[in-house]
Amino acid sequence: MKTKIIEMNHIVKSFGHVQAIQDGHFDLVEGEIHSLVGENGAGKSTLMKIAYGMQDPDSGKVMIRGKEVSNFTPKKAIESKIGMVHQEFMLVKELTVIENIILGFEPHIKGRIDYEKAYKEINHYIKTYDMNVDLEKKVMNLPVGEAQKVEILKILYRGADVLILDEPTAVLTPQETLKLFEILNLLKEDGKSIIFISHKLKEVMDISDRISVMRGGKYIDTVKKEETTIPEIAKKMVGREVFLEIKKPFMKKGNVVLEVKNVSIPSNRELSKIRNVSFDISAGEILGFAGVDGNGQTELIEGITGLRNIESGEVIFKGKSIKNISPLQIRKSGIAHIPEDRNLRGLNKEWSIRDNLIANDFYKKPFAKKCILDNKEINSFADLRSEQFDIRPRDINILTGQLSGGNAQKVIVAREVGAETELLIAAQPTRGVDIGSIEEIRKYLMKARMNNSAILLVSADLEEIMSLSDKIAVLYEGKIVDIVDAAEADIEKIGLMMTGGKFDEVETQEQ
Numbered sequence: 001m002k003t004k005i006i007e008m009n010h011i012v013k014s015f016g017h018v019q020a021i022q023d024g025h026f027d028l029v030e031g032e033i034h035s036l037v038g039e040n041g042a043g044k045s046t047l048m049k050i051a052y053g054m055q056d057p058d059s060g061k062v063m064i065r066g067k068e069v070s071n072f073t074p075k076k077a078i079e080s081k082i083g084m085v086h087q088e089f090m091l092v093k094e095l096t097v098i099e100n101i102i103l104g105f106e107p108h109i110k111g112r113i114d115y116e117k118a119y120k121e122i123n124h125y126i127k128t129y130d131m132n133v134d135l136e137k138k139v140m141n142l143p144v145g146e147a148q149k150v151e152i153l154k155i156l157y158r159g160a161d162v163l164i165l166d167e168p169t170a171v172l173t174p175q176e177t178l179k180l181f182e183i184l185n186l187l188k189e190d191g192k193s194i195i196f197i198s199h200k201l202k203e204v205m206d207i208s209d210r211i212s213v214m215r216g217g218k219y220i221d222t223v224k225k226e227e228t229t230i231p232e233i234a235k236k237m238v239g240r241e242v243f244l245e246i247k248k249p250f251m252k253k254g255n256v257v258l259e260v261k262n263v264s265i266p267s268n269r270e271l272s273k274i275r276n277v278s279f280d281i282s283a284g285e286i287l288g289f290a291g292v293d294g295n296g297q298t299e300l301i302e303g304i305t306g307l308r309n310i311e312s313g314e315v316i317f318k319g320k321s322i323k324n325i326s327p328l329q330i331r332k333s334g335i336a337h338i339p340e341d342r343n344l345r346g347l348n349k350e351w352s353i354r355d356n357l358i359a360n361d362f363y364k365k366p367f368a369k370k371c372i373l374d375n376k377e378i379n380s381f382a383d384l385r386s387e388q389f390d391i392r393p394r395d396i397n398i399l400t401g402q403l404s405g406g407n408a409q410k411v412i413v414a415r416e417v418g419a420e421t422e423l424l425i426a427a428q429p430t431r432g433v434d435i436g437s438i439e440e441i442r443k444y445l446m447k448a449r450m451n452n453s454a455i456l457l458v459s460a461d462l463e464e465i466m467s468l469s470d471k472i473a474v475l476y477e478g479k480i481v482d483i484v485d486a487a488e489a490d491i492e493k494i495g496l497m498m499t500g501g502k503f504d505e506v507e508t509q510e511q
């Protein structure tokens with residue numbers, strides 16, 4: 001029988017009055033890829049932070065390689081050959097890749113850093129696991145997929161044979177995810193053991209040997225990949241059937257709401273400059289933007305929402321130019337925005353759920369009357385939104401900085417989609433969000449369409465683009481490759497367009 005490397009039993013952990021884990025169990029055997037899944041706030045990250053010694057359990061037993069541990073710390077975890085890659089990377093952007101990898105563990109020769117030894121060792125990992133990383137580059141110049149490889153190299157360099165990866169694919173493109181999976185399989189072949197936290201059940205089914213499910217802080221079940229299905233896991237996670245296929249009822253297109261004409265927007269990355277882009281969106285229509293991240297999606301949305309200067313061209317909302325006016329004026333004109341970076345632009349983490357929910361409208365009726373806030377109105381509005389969008393924990397006074405990633409995202413969606421809006425700009429609305437909430441968020445986007453909102457959707461999730469959109473535009477190196485009717489598009493063709501091929505060329509190639 002294979003050795004159990006990590007065993008956790010009856011783990012309990014609270015933060016103040018929030019019980020993050022009520023009864024956590026997990027075990028990892030040598031040489032397996034074991035996924036941990038569960039809704040936002042189910043306690044996955046907390047359980048893994050306990051395994052890595054970043055947090056102490058209130059009670060319960062943690063065994064590492066057969067020995068019970070207490071007062072476990074990341075330092076002891078590293079000594080026990082356990083490494084963790086967190087949701088938010090922990091690299092020093094100003095340093096080079098090699099400097100990051102060896103930071104705190106520099107080999108020395110005659111009082112100086114022995115770079116030769118470090119290069120030799122790291123190049124060995126790069127070759128063995130087929131990683132292709134430029135060790136001289138500064139981390140700030142790396143795309144996310146590369147930065148993640150650096151995180152993995154960093155823990156391998158520290159001697160890890162157990163890798164805990166917390167939502168590693170949340171920020172990756174489909175291509176980068178495939179590459180990551182190749183690396184993980186090579187690591188597994190080499191005898192390493194991997195814990196993989198993810199919300200993407202298809203990926204979980206592709207990569208795992210076993211899958212453990214948590215719900216509401218409790219252990220639910222562990223199943224072998226061959227003995228389960230995606231719907232079965234989704235049901236264990238959410239406690240009910242989940243339907244991600246969204247119905248797209250016929251909708252008669254209304255007037256044009258947004259017109260973008262020959263717009264160019266600068267960027268400090270060459271591939272992300274928006275070059276002469278034109279499209280329009282009508283009332284009751286969803287235009288989905290597909291494309292590999294970094295091809296100008298961020299710049300385009302920042303330009304339209306007033307967060308970035310537009311160099312040339314025109315942006316017209318309901319017949320009036322909104323080009324280069326302030327983000328506040330743009331919001332006030334009736335445009336809602338779910339920003340892609342929820343921490344930077346979507347929320348004030350120091351504020352409560354309630355205050356974030358009313359951030360756009362706190363000065364207006366019914367929340368303020370004659371410049372005085374009406375707390376009763378505000379509280380009942382915030383309670384209702386929390387209930388409708390299933391924001392957990394159900395306490396509107398909690399600071400959003402204390403919420404799990406997915407619940408934080410739900411606060412933004414509840415604020416933006418809940419509002420009556422003529423144009424909704426939704427950038428990565430379900431990124432890092434659990435399957436039950438994805439279903440809810442998609443339903444709300446569809447409801448907004450049925451209420452005649454025009455919606456600009458940017459998503460790295462091609463299936464999301466395909467299932468929600470009426471028209472699909474593909475951005476490649478800052479240009480629109482093509483805009484196609486969603487009814488005629490299929491995922492493979494759109495995938496090929498994401499590498500620059502035109503829709504009809506793709507068809508011709510196939511014939």
Ligand SMILES: Nc1ncnc2c1ncn2[C@@H]1O[C@H](COP(=O)(O)OP(=O)(O)OP(=O)(O)O)[C@@H](O)[C@H]1O
Nearest residue numbers: 015020040041042043044045046402403404405406
């Ligand atoms: N440092 C903290 N302070 C207060 N509450 C916390 C803290 N860390 C986690 N929590 C709470 O504990 C619960 C479990 O959070 P955790 O991050 O473990 O969930 P998760 O399953 O990883 O969720 P997600 O998939 O959204 O990342 C949540 O309700 C969260 O708000």
